[in-house]
């Protein structure tokens with residue numbers, strides 16, 4: 001430090017000091033608007049060359065799946081969703097499971113969660129949902145009355161809530177959780193024929209969730225347990241592994257199903273759509289720098305390679321704008337030039353300049369650096385993509401522009417099946433967690449929630465109702481529950497009693 005005399009003021013030409021402090025002042029970037037708390041690791045994906053025993057080429061021409069033993073480097077970021085950057089990893093929340101495959105055709109990002117379904121099926125509701133779940137704008141504290149206020153007016157969330165308030169809502173570690181693409185994607189083959197696909201990561205260590213009591217115990221001594229567990233396991237050579245499975249359905253409406261294949265509040269029953277293994281993933285290298293690799297990592301649902309596609313899933317399409325948009329703000333317009341995000345294969349665009357430009361397309365490839373446009377006869381620049389040797393996947397789409405919602409809502413049946421599939425200790429924990437959180441809510445919120453649980457499963461509704469002191473209303477309400485069609489309804493438990501009495 002340069003000062004006027006030993007005790008005097010500092011001066012403005014203290015260049016090193018000014019540089020150091022002003023850089024320090026800018027060490028943070030905006031945290032992710034959701035999924036702010038996370039941990040990441042590098043590894044590889046190894047293909048089986050087959051999908052459910054058939055050559056992978058039957059369903060997709062994506063190169064990473066074709067040959068048995070073929071390895072593709074990956075980077076995975078696990079996360080929790082609602083709270084900020086250093087929030088406890090013991091909180092009840094879905095967990096993110098985002099994988100970046102650095103394939104020879106460019107990057108493929110599979111941006112999933114540990115739970116197989118989601119709260120909503122309309123992307124327009126996403127910001128409202130996040131606002132209701134995030135801390136209250138006045139107190140800055142998460143308020144479960146706001147949370148259940150939103151959920152109690154969103155019957156399609158009942159299935160997700162049934163997963164989330166069970167031990168699945170607090171994974172014991174990142175290594176012991178599943179991943180799911182949640183939204184419906186497509187694969188297409190060399191003939192351009194497409195199928196609908198759901199992706200699943202199944203952990204070799206099996207799935208383990210914590211009861212609320214167990215999570216409280218962990219949190220009392222360690223609120224970083226998931227990050228520590230992942231980092232230490234990899235450091236010690238105990239490399240976590242997952243198998244990638246797909247469920248496949250022919251493309252179409254599937255009127256025979258009691259749910260819409262494009263509805264992300266539903267699972268595809270495994271007895272009808274079995275899990276088909278396609279490869280395995282091993283994480284074997286920790287990041288060298290958390291900020292450069294994990295914080296600046298940018299995943300998006302639009303990042304696909306030849307052979308993989310979107311479906312018409314509205315949520316998926318809503319997500320696809322959001323990710324790269326937020327990343328241009330959060331990391332900067334040239335976020336794709338950073339080593340963690342940059343494809344290993346050179347991908348040419350005519351995009352130029354902007355803050356922090358480092359790389360100029362085509363220069364390494366020896367192309368003419370004067371040309372950043374097309375068409376051009378001078379060489380360089382990106383020209384129209386060459387015609388693929390294969391047939392394009394060209395689904396036929398026609399219809400009026402409408403504001404119609406998915407009509408096969410069936411909001412409660414799968415929630416009931418989930419409840420019935422749980423072991424007794426899981427159900428007990430689910431009920432306890434719902435009761436403890438709903439206790440503080442207003443009566444009408446409680447009644448709406450009980451009516452949903454009752455429509456899912458009579459015992460489920462009765463136990464929650466008893467726990468929060470609504471017992472008579474909800475147990476009668478169970479008689480009127482319509483589990484077969486599960487039509488969206490905001491009927492309160494009391495209204496259901498009336499309906500039940502008429503039957």
Ligand code: HEM
Nearest residue numbers: 032035077096097098112113123126181182318319322326
């Ligand atoms: C319309 C619905 C959705 C919207 C608008 C949305 C938007 C976002 C945004 C803006 C981010 C922050 C990205 C960043 O800063 O890099 C994010 C992160 C994330 N979202 Fe979504 N999201 C939606 C639904 C979902 C669903 C259904 C899933 C689960 C399959 C999901 C999984 C994730 C994951 C895992 C991350 C963290 C990625 C990472 O580790 O960097 N999101 N989402």
